[in-house]
Amino acid sequence: MEFFDHVIVGGGILGASIAYHLSEYSSKRILVIDRGQFASGSSSKAAGLILQCSSKHSNIPLAKKTVDIIPVLEKINGERIDFHQVGSLRVACTDSSIAELESLVAAASRWGVDVSYPSQKKIKGIAPWLETKKILKSVFFPTDGYIDPYLLTWQYIKAAKKNHVKFVSNVEATGISIHQGQIKGIQTPDGDIACTNLIVACGVWASLFSDQVDISIPMAPVRSHYWITGNEKEYKNSGAIVMLPDISTYFRPELGGLLLGVQEKNCIAFDARKLPKNLDSFAPTAGDEHLDTLQESYTAILQFYPDLEAVSITNYISGLSSYTPDGEIILGKIDTIKGFFVAAGDCGSGITLSGGIGSIMAELVVDGKSKTDISKFKPDRFGKIKIYEEKFLSECASARSAKSKGHSSLQNSY
Ligand SMILES: Cc1cc2nc3c(=O)[nH]c(=O)nc-3n(C[C@H](O)[C@H](O)[C@H](O)COP(=O)(O)OP(=O)(O)OC[C@H]3O[C@@H](n4cnc5c(N)ncnc54)[C@H](O)[C@@H]3O)c2cc1C
Secondary structure (H helix, E strand, O other): OEEEEEEEEOOOHHHHHHHHHHHHHOOOOEEEEOOOOOOOOHHHOOOOEEOOOOOOHHHHHHHHHHHHHHHHHHHHHOOOOOOEOOOEEEEEOOHHHHHHHHHHHHHHHHHOOOOEOOOHHHHHHHOOOOOOOOOOEEEEEOOOEEOOHHHHHHHHHHHHHHOOOEEEOOOOOOEEEEEOOEEEEEEEOOEEEEEEEEEEOOHHHHHHHHHOOOOOOOOEEEEEEEEEEOOOOOOOOOOOEEEEHHHOEEEEEEOOEEEEEEOOOOOOEOOHHHOOOOHHHOOOOOOOHHHHHHHHHHHHHHOOOHHHHOOOEEEEEEEEEEEOOOOOOEEEEOOOOEOEEEEEOOOOOHHHHHHHHHHHHHHHHHHOOOOOOOHHHOOOOOOOOOOOOHHHHHHHHHHHHOOOOOHHHHHOOO
């Protein structure tokens, strides 16, 4: 039987980043297996936003690490990743979102994330399409940006391979072997693999995979989606990301048009047992239902993006992220089984947080503890839960709806 010190199940961006960081931190044998192709799950669908400051302040140090690691990966691999570091403009149109913005600025300063207050002229320069009449306050985070998430995943993989990490695709982990409270290995259709540490990074399947050994990971697969507009108005591609938490909408430039994401009021969560193993053949949205979803927010969006009436919708992308009831990710060790670690429940921020998640997991696996405070991410923070129950699924869906704050106040008033 083959032996590896560390086995990572899942070769999406989290598994890839963990593999790279672990290989920098430990000289032991590391294996990453994926039952499909690497970077083919949620990591290939993301809008690629890398936002260092969000309403979950616990994420800030993790997101900062991602921004820091990009040039390091470029140097290691000798390739440009094309991180569009155009900055993000976050605007507030209600008292509650102003308060949220101020608390974000305070958190940004604590963590050393650059922030500025843009003038009207600057706003027009970075978001020429944005109608500013309703905006009461705005801040700009100049070091945020967006990236091709598939390429970033592969950059982690390439860097890890240089450190002799073994990557095997098209092999499924079907079982977990535990002896006397210690991880012993995994089972696959190609044979058993022995290991000391098992790191579960298998995206929306992490809870289903862990459930087989009675470990409940508090997360559910939830639909995320975005639309891309035509380039009839030809916005320059160098524009910034714009976050409009009051209407739960974000924008970024894409091919001369805009990529526009909406956190809908009633998000849809799925029972992980009913998902196919390959999501290529799975559409979380039926037919043209996405146009109804866009319609729900249409009037609110028009207040800030009047050109919406004049442009075509050329693309619609939907996929799954895993959400937890409190909107905090899951990252840590499973206390009841030695050598069992989980990085999951990405709450739609796995690209943003990948650098931090990888580096924290490397510390946890090697040192048993992390220098970063990860108490909010504890896998067992909800106790034993029924992960497939309707009530739990709807709590996870609500966390997605509330991801960017303030939507209820403004959206409902239009
Ligand atoms: C539409 C959309 C937009 C998004 N936009 C953003 C964004 O702008 N910014 C951001 O930060 N995040 C965004 N996200 C979230 C982001 O995509 C995820 O957080 C991230 O991809 C999660 O990575 P992962 O490695 O956990 O999962 P995945 O990429 O899904 O990888 C998991 C892998 O595990 C494998 N696997 C599963 N079970 C097994 C098994 N038993 N054996 C072996 N392999 C297994 C799968 O084949 C898969 O390849 C978005 C998501 C969606 C859907």
